[in-house]
Amino acid sequence: MSKQHIYVSTLTWTGNKGEGTSNYRAYDRSYEISIASKALIQGSSDPAFSGDNNKHNPEELLLASISSCHMLWFLHFCAQAGVIVVSYTDQASATMIEESNGSGYFTRATLKPQVVVTNNAMLAQLNALHQKANQYCFIANSVKFPVYHEATGVLI
Structure with missing residues (x-):
């Protein structure tokens, strides 16, 4: 329902x-x-x-929304799978094309999460959990451009 x-x-x-x-x-x-x-x-x-470099802009906030939504789903699925994450950082990026008439659109976003886990056996599960998080992320499911992942896992 x-x-x-x-x-x-x-x-x-x-x-x-x-x-x-x-x-x-x-x-x-x-x-x-x-x-x-x-x-x-x-x-x-x-x-x-003509904006202020010291303030957030809509493009940055869109990327931050994708990144944070993915992380929250990923951590949820890790907890369910018994994967203990102790650190998570994402150096996400996105590409926007500005047309000659001033309009524009995003062509892609790339998430680059680095995940630190407590057990070597958990590293093998990370890619599948990232894929599942991408399938569930509300924001990624709402944008019309692809969201890619270049994730790395590290053992503590």
Whole structure:
């Protein structure tokens, strides 16, 4: 049986410098994302699009969403399989193409998780668990570009 989950966030543009959007250079691309009872996220567009390099941009947040969703499913399946993970880091990357008209799209994301486990026998299970996590990840299942994995496992 399917369940429906509703997520709510509020985005507030904070970049009005007094002239609103009277011209392309008159406004800042800054915004805040608030979600009830959670830390505020300050964002901007990518610096390539007149944004603030010190704030998160939507493209980075999309990649972080894919990476974190994958990790959470992976850890879940490791716990079920008796694989003890003691450390997990992911140096994820994504490629976006910007068209001549200014539109754009992502062509791929690559997750590069490095997983540290406590037993050599557990290393053999990691690839299958990463594949299963990819099949279950809500975010990876929602994007129209492929999500690749270049995972490594390390023994503590």
